[in-house]
Amino acid sequence: MALELEEISLQQKFDEVIASENKLQIQDFLNNQNISDVADLIYNNEDFENQIISHLSIHRAVSVFKILELPTQKRIIQDLPPFKTAELLNELPPDDRTSFLSELPGNAVRELIKTLNPDERKITLSLLGYPENSVGRLMTPDYVYVYEYDSVEDVFNTIRRYAKSSETIDVLYVLNDKGELLDDIRIKDFIMASPDKKVSDLMDGRFISLHAEDDQEVASEVFKMNNRVALPVVSKSNKLLGIITIDDVLWVAEEEYSEDMQKIGGTQALDEPYLEMPLFKLFRKRIGWLVVLFLGEMFTATAMGYFEDEIQKAVVLALFIPLIISSGGNTGSQASTLIIQAMAVGEITISNWWRVIRRELIQGIMLGTVLGLIGFTRVIIWAKILPGLYGAHEVLIGLTVGFSLVGVVLWGTLSGSMLPMILKRCGADPAVSSAPFVATLVDVTGLIIYFSVAYLFLQGILL
Known part of the structure; x- marks a missing residue:
């Protein structure tokens, strides 16, 4: 009952703010709400969904867009002004952007890819080039890596410099000069080590990786068996290509479960709601x-x-x-x-x-x-x-x-x-x-x- 009253109150406040037509007031109101509450407002106010996304700061707009259902995402992208669409797609994490684009018709994908800046376009085309339902489609190139000859102090300088754009910094990846993966080390191990200690001194060579061509179900099994929040994705030559995080794997598990339930019921798997x-x-x-x-x-x-x-x-x-x-x-x-x-x-x-x-x-x-x-x-x-x-x-x-x-x-x-x-x-x-x-x-x-x-x-x- 308390939750229902809270939802009614939020909806009433939203109605009042929208009716005011004061852009600054609308922005302040939306940017001060929880991401999940903003998503609920979008679902309950379909006529205002683009207005809600447009008034959010770009980082919060991305966070909301990521958790919306696919049909709602499609409507928003279709109706947003071109400059806002470009801004939103460029800020989306590469794995989430690839997942969204892979659900669209080919002509729509071609048009949307044109809105990306050169670097993001290159990353997206690379991810889309992997087979459907492969790990490569889920990975993100946003991670922090260090070299085996770095000191712990060098590692923390790297974190300060690149962590903001990384998907996660719970684990750092150790490479050699050829870009080959040597190890993965939890950040707590660096925190506990002295600043002058070398990365090579913390390495044990025991790490688990996925291959970009692996099926997504394989990733789900590996995560479950190893209790990890992120895993590296490597090429056949052991070059580090990206990482895959637990949130993407949970999404895959939910999708696979839904497909199996539909098949058990005696129908083909539905690829749309x-x-x-x-x-x-x-x-x-x-x-x-x-x-x-x-x-x-x-x-x-x-x-x-x-x-x-x-x-x-x-x-x-x-x-x-x-x-x-x-x-x-x-x-x-x-x-x-x-x-x-x-x-x-x-x-x-x-x-x-x-x-x-x-x-x-x-x-x-x-x-x-x-x-x-x-x-x-x-x-x-x-x-x-x-x-x-x-x-x-x-x-x-x-x-x-x-x-x-x-x-x-x-x-x-x-x-x-x-x-x-x-x-x-x-x-x-x-x-x-x-x-x-x-x-x-x-x-x-x-x-x-x-x-x-x-x-x-x-x-x-x-x-």
Whole structure:
């Protein structure tokens, strides 16, 4: 409640200041707000978003622009005066600028790059030259480096001179005269050292680096495993090209998570916000998998047609078809989701397939047994409540349902857990073995298991 009142108060103050049309008053008001509060004002006052950005000091405008959603960024750049657009883009950190430009059409990128000064244009074109989704697209050339023969006093002089334009100074990078990376040293080590000590005396040669062509997901894993706020990016010849910081990696992790969730839901990953995506483009993203799943479900109809004679002889079997196949689909989807998530966070790899299959084999039997007992009990109880509902063989029908559930659930857990690993082994995205896809696969095979068990218990009796 207090937060809501604070937001209302901020909005009221903003309305009053805007209504005054006093440029100095508007500037003072906006420059004294938190960056996140200014972003909220932009989202809540779309008609004034360019006016808000224009009245901010350039450094605060950049800080706000960086945290805005892509559609809002596009509108602002499109409507800002050319000189303000140039000023904003030139002040943006190279990694954030590259990330923004990579989301725009080629003709728009060409026009915006023309607004950059020569140095920034060179940096941007260099970063855009790296493959899409590579570490090179995320790195920034704004970092502080020193040489192995420098003294600690020289290091602090370098920091005073260049730190203002650096993305972070938590870690300093040690180079040789060829520009090759020799080490990275935390600034606290320099603070603790005497001024006359040499950088080479503080080096231990143990450092972790990324390659510019590495996939962004690799960077995410390295950061997570090594608890770092920044990592150097090197070329194949170990030349230091730039650094990548944790804020960029967190953005990548969020984007990858969103894509995986969309794929698990049975659709292609959306490359634009849902509400901003054109309807026909959204249709194309969704229809592909729906057609594939629909064709898969047609095999279910084919399987039922194959067992048509059995269904006519024992119509009672048809009553349990939805129960059987939905149970298998649910357990398969459950297993698939668990494995995809575990693979995404690095908990399991393809080499763990045997451990996974053993665990899911035990899980499948345990889960199937519980559901099978419930299914058997349900048949028996209903037969007592409604005599004649299942004929004179309710126990055999109950056993059929119970053992079918064990088999279908076991198959569901095994296929749901193995399919993502098989796809990963083939070089495909495990997330495409989405819950709907696994469910469709188990639907078809579940019918075969069900009627096979029915033959076992009911052959010569009802079949």
